Amino acid sequence: MNIFSEFAQLLYELTGVNVALLLAFGFFTGVLVVFSATLLMTLYNLLATRA
Numbered sequence: 001m002n003i004f005s006e007f008a009q010l011l012y013e014l015t016g017v018n019v020a021l022l023l024a025f026g027f028f029t030g031v032l033v034v035f036s037a038t039l040l041m042t043l044y045n046l047l048a049t050r051a
Helices: 002-015 019-050
Strands: none
Touching: none
């Protein structure tokens, strides 16, 4: 866990990106991916039932 905290500190010093902002961006990206996957599956199911 100490190595992880040191890596996070190094990442913060190099990029200046806050860890909370990084987590929020990761969460937003995850939600967007899940939403896109759900939308694609819904469209695929609609097209499959129509064919």
